[in-house]
Amino acid sequence: MEQPIRLLLAKIGLDTHTIGITVLAKELRDRGIEVIFSGLKQTPEQVVRAALQEDVDVIGVSCLSGGHMTHLKVLAEQMRALGIDDRILIVGGVVPEEDVEPLKTIGVDRVFTMGANMDDIAAYLRSAVAAA
Amino acid sequence: MAKHESKVVEELQPNSDLLWKTQYYEPAIADSGERKTSFKTQSLRWEIKPVYTQNDLDEIGFDPASDLGMPGTYPFTRETKPAGYRADLWAMTQVSGFGCAEDSAKRWEYMVNQGLDSIIIEYDLPTTNGYDSDNPLCRGEVGRAGMALDTLQDMEEALNFPLEKLKNITSVCNAPQPVNLAMLIKALQKKGKKLEDIRLMMPNTILVEYTCVGRYIYPPKHGLRLACDVIEYCMKHHPNWMPLNVVGAQIYAARGNPVQEIAYSFAMARAYIDELLARGHKIDDVAPMVSFITGIDMDFFEAIGKLRAYRKVWARLMKEMYGATADEALKLRLMSSPGTMSMALQQPLNNIARLGIEMLACAIGGGAHTINTPLYDEAHALPSEEAITIGANIHHIVAHESGVADTIDPLAGSYYVEYMTKRLEDAVFEEMAKIDAMGGALGAIEAGYFQSQLAEEQIAMNTDFHSGERKFVGVNYLVKEDEKREIEIFRHDEAAEQRQIERLSRVKAQRDNSAVEKVLEKVREAARGSTNMVEPMLEAVELYATHGELCDAMRDVFGEHDPNALTPTL
Incomplete structure (x- = not known):
């Protein structure tokens, strides 16, 4: 049987807008994706460690504060550092x-x-994970 | 196949509704039905009948004498001010504030020159979460979602523009409100502005933060204490200020429907009120300190019913539950704001039409001393100057061209509007009783009730959009394929963070550090006891103790709130 896709949804920094990920988590779970939530107010380092620990296929970062460039730069570096x-x-x-x-x-x-x-x-996640 | 009777409807009394339905309405739709299988209000999803008549009002027990009154008389359904907008129009305002203090000052000068007389200061996330700009947790967020504020010097520079045209300042800094209030007072004094010539409004709405926004620092009961300290300080020293604005607009923005918004807001207001009554104040003195900010969405009649129900439920609550007698205690103080959640990212110029409709509902629904407009590029990024000008013009077009501000509560007596208002009122009382049974707002927050109810609404509304039940032009209806987003977007100055951190270290290098250490200990001592926390803050900010240091001093005593209490459903 096909393994379900595992997705870590993350909020980084001080941005606590949660409507997007609340809805996304519900909708993606309904479509058969396993969703794990990082918790609020996380550092990029914490998110990457959680991704490693949970062995997820996808990290999804929700950012509504405008700080996405800064956070994602650090997050991507950390992902490389942890392989x-x-x-x-x-x-x-x-x-x-x-x-x-x-x-x-x-x-x-x-x-x-x-x-x-x-x-x-959901369709994107399936094709991206299949191709990875 | 429809055979129309030639009888005139008036001749069919007393059962005209029924006869109209069977003889006119049903035959009219018998062949091809209606546009939709069911008609529902936008947020509450209440079924909408094809027509409303006196029978509907009779059914819910509507009595014009007790349900309406006249403008300026109990229960204020028709308006709190006897002359409505005929005497004074609403104060016109927009949200703003970003970057360093001098960037904000420049933007506010521009806004004041556009004819706005009130400003709202939004701070960046480091400030509202109680950190200094050089805290590593704040990387990438300094000066981004609002103005960076570290020391009194920043506040002084933020107010470096012609203050004489300003009537109102709203300052949005809930969790660290005593620190922020102290900085505003000291900065205004240093600029030579007489404190009695300006009206300072502070949301001070920490219970909303625990419910749906998330900019909290301390556990709820300490948050409530700090908020009440601010209210108490203002009651004593600045009775014309507004030290508590329960921001229902945030509950709306978290997808709360009108019943939830009013019931949660009033439950929160009651938590502050009960605390102040326990401190020995009287309801007729406390209630006038409380005001509300509401978010107005696209359903025109839900919006108008909501504004009218807000006023009426408040009056009844104060009179029936608290025994308030002063007019000022019974009258709701409200700022209304067209809804940020109805602003679409797609085809953003459509948002100008949405703002026009919502502003019209705000003006007709009445009751607001101030109306705030979001801007048509809201969904994209922080607002552009063009959007600010158009936002200001929408106020003036509604106020001066539409005629709706020239008579008071013009839709009173409309069967549908009265039916909607009364139903909302009943539903709000029902919801408030439920919250009471949980121990009021604090109990509901601690149990995660508000948070999980709102999450359900968020999911339900998403389903409505996804299924097309709720149409959103350009988003799920009449979608423009391959849309290019051609819109002027305000760009954040990436160097602002470094500049702000350098300013902070300059101030720290120049101040008397041993005096700061002493005053921080004074703050801790006050936090441990029951001294009003604004008092030591006034002394501390003048010594250039930083915002983050003062928040940390209170963290030492109060501890911190669990950041994941906001998301019980994730």
Whole structure:
């Protein structure tokens, strides 16, 4: 039987907007994905350690404060340092269009902004994890 | 196949509703039905009938004499001010504040020159969570979601613009409110502004933070104490200020429906009130200190019913439960704000239309001394200057071109509006009784009740959007394929963080550090006892003790709140 995809949803820093991940967690669980929540107010280091410990396929970072570039840079470095940069890294929240390419350069695989379709996210996760 | 009777509806009394339904309405839809299989209000999902009549009002026991009154009279359903917006229009404001103090001052000067007379100061996350800018936890967040504030010097520079045009300052800094209040007082004094010439409004709404926003520091009972210290200080020294704005708009933004928003807000207000009564104050003195901020969404009639029910339920609560008698205690003080959650990222110029409709509902629903507009690019990033100008103009278009501000509560007596208002009122009382049974707002927060109820609404609303039950133009309906986001976006200055950290270390190098150490101990001592915490803060900020140091001094005594209490359903 096919193993379900394991996803760590993370909030980094002081941003505590939780509506996006609350809805996402429910919708993705309904679509058969195993969702683990990092807890609030985490450092990138804590998130990467949790990802390693939980052996997830995907790390999903939700950021609505605008601090995504700073957090993701550190997070991607940490993923490389711990040798888990093969895992899929996605970002959601308030991310301006012109930040999408720089995020990808850092190592983010895909950015979903507000209003993203849940089916699209789930479909993306399946194909990305299958290809990884 | 529909055979219309030629009878005039008026001749069909007393059962005209029923006859109309069977003889006119049902035949009219018999062939092809209606646009939707069911019509529901947007947030509460209450079924909407095709038409409302006196029968609906009779059914819910509506009595114009006791349910309405007149503008300025109990129960204030029609308006708290006897002359509504005919005497004074609402104060017009917008959210702002970002970067270092001097960036904020420049932006506020621009806003004041656009004709706005009130500003709202939003601080960055390090500030609202009680840290200095050089704290490693704050990387990437300094000056981002609002203004960075470390010392009194920052506040002085933030107010470096023509203050004479300003009537109101709202300062949003809930968990560290006593520190923030002290900085505002000292900075205004240093700028030579007479404290009685300005109205300072502080949300001071820590219980909302524990429920759905998350910018808390200390455990709830200590948070409540600090909030009440701020209220008590203002009651004594600045009775015209507004030291408690329960931000229902945040409950709305967390997808709370109108019943939840009003019931949770009032339950929270009661926690502060009960604490102040326990300190020996009287309800007629305490209640006028409390005000509310509401978020107004797109359903026009839910919005108008909500504004009217807000006023009425408050008046009844104060009179029936607390025995308040002073008019000022019975009158709800409200700031309304078109809803940030109805602003779409897609086709953002559509948001101007949404703001117009919501502003219209705010003006017709009445009761607000101040109306705040979010901006049409809200969903993208922090607002651009163009969006600020248009936001200000929407106020003026509604106020001066639409005519809705020229008569008071113009929709009173509308069957649907009165039905909606009364149903909301009944539902709010029912929800408040439920919260009471949990031990009030503190009990409900500690049990995770508010948080989990809101999570359910978040999921349900997402389902409504996903299924298309609720249409959102440009988002799930009339979607423009391959949309390019061509919109002016305000860019955060990445160097601001470093500049702010350097400012902080300069101030620390120049101050009397041993005096700071002493005053921090004084703060700890006050925290351990029952001294009003604003008093030692006034002394401390003048010595340039930093925001983070003062919050840490209280952390030493109070401890910290568990950051995951906010997400019981994750």
